[in-house]
Amino acid sequence: MQREHGGNRMAKAIKSIRRYQALYLMLLPGLAYYAVYRYAPMWGSVIAFKDFNIVDGIWSSPWANPWYKHFAYFYNSPYFGQILANTFLISLYKIVWGMPPGIILAMLIYEVRHARFKKWIQTVSYLPHFLSWVIIYGMVFAFLSETNGIVNRWLKDYIFHTVPFLTSTDWFRTILVGSEIWQSAGWSAIIYLAALAGIDPTLYEAARCDGAGRLRMLWHISLPGIRSVIVLLLILKLGHILDAGFDQIYIMYNVHVYPVSDIIDTWVFRVGLEQLNFSLGAAVGLFKSLIGLLLVVSANRIARRWGEGVW
Template sequence: MSKASISPDSILHGKRGKSPTKSRMKSKQIMNIVFRDRFLYLLALPGILFFIIFKYVPMWGLVIAFQNYSPYAGILKSDWVGLEHFARFFGNEDFYLLLRNTLAISTLNILLFFPAPILFSIMLNEVRHMVFKRVVQTVIYFPYFLSWVIIAGLSFIMLGQSEGVVNAILVFLGFDKIAFLTSPGLFWIMLTLQTIWKDAGFGTVIFLAAIAGIDPTLYEAAKMDGASRLKQIRHVTLPGIRNVIIVLLILRLGDVMDVGFEQVFLMGSAAVSNVSDVFDTYVYRNGILNGEFSYTASVGLFKSFVGLIMVVAANKLAKMFGQDGLY
């Protein structure tokens, strides 16, 4: 090639990659896609704004975990103390108690609560009477709309030792009363059963939607091969919703350090404080009541970091086994 055939523009474009024309074409293509799907983006706008305002913007406040934050001095003028609050938290004698209680409740939720919506959705999918199916689905979905205050009140009415309905039935049948609400040995399982009763209906809707997306011809082929209903569930239904199960499990593992403040706070008492004190109640007691904002911010940052590690590790493990994962 002669020197005359080499233009400055070609040298510039060769050195720096894409030409301005290609960049403009790509930008125009992106704008066309956004304009084409403008109503979908408009529909997603409230959710996007919610995450920006209430999730991403408050992350700026995490810096107080490394400060002796004073509301009067503000974030910019508060004194920096580095990892002092983390050292205090990990050296606190309550740390292992909080960790034990939090992990125990989370483990029970994963082992007992997480499979419950899967089981309910599979059972409802097998029901052929549509009216009965819709009634049952409505009944198990309704508690999701109740607040934890109402559920705690119902629990006290049903399980109270002196005037509880369940204990009254036990006495009528000749059994001794059981201290459901003040027995440390029953506290964790009681919280898990409450969670199943309240939230399993919402999860059932998600899994029923996933089951509805399975190709019906797969069931027909399984029937032609002589597969029973149980074998159809095992070889068609469960593989068909496997990706949804894995994604929701990964998200659930991300909340392993978050067991729900309202439920534990309302059901806890001095009699069960040894098993009911978790990170959320500890943050409320020290942060809100005692005003130790920086110290409790370090606790919250620790919880978020553990959740991030769990999500990344679970997603990588899912990829290793050939599943889609979360991302």
């Protein structure tokens, strides 16, 4: 019976593949990408438990003694607590302050009725996403530089002193989060706009007949309608909470703001990769992946209690 049942399942699977073979062929490039660039490199994580040497290669390099040597080096570093706190705080600030602008912008754009004006707003809002952090830092420097920045020139004219925005530990995280919001709000709004477009328009018509205004419809129809997308993106962001944005921080930070801006990735780049300690970099990367996995699983379990889990 079991063999017959297994044979039937196999026959159904083959029949399904033949029926939807065009779709499966379209899926192949995506699967190949993940196989080559996501799954295949995982075997290289073994160097986290070895004293890796480029000449000897991965398998010929000796095993670390003890096996947790590189993890212990990272944990016992005098900067471990500081860089871990910086990583969590910067990521948390970006999630807390970075998600609402995309949602608000999407709902505002969705309410615009003039099609040409709506397209113009969308184009202008998501253009910053295509700018590199080098260009964005150049713009930030032009505005906030203590010597020649536009803002400090105004401050010097009106209150007779300047503010060291880019070298101040009080301002640097604000600049990081603010520039991140400016760069990503328009792009993230596209996802929420797609979710808003999927809401049944009859709900708005019924609410309008009951006398509901724009704000009421936004609060009671639009927001609940995209709640599942918000939860999905939140769970994905929690999985990357230890990726506080290496490109952005590495370009913008300096020695004056290390106490508030030095994150795991920048520390590993300086201590691990610049000194060719690849085993340390792999160990920290594995540590980050495990923490991210735990956060994603935990967040999904919490979301499932509200009926919005990813799986």
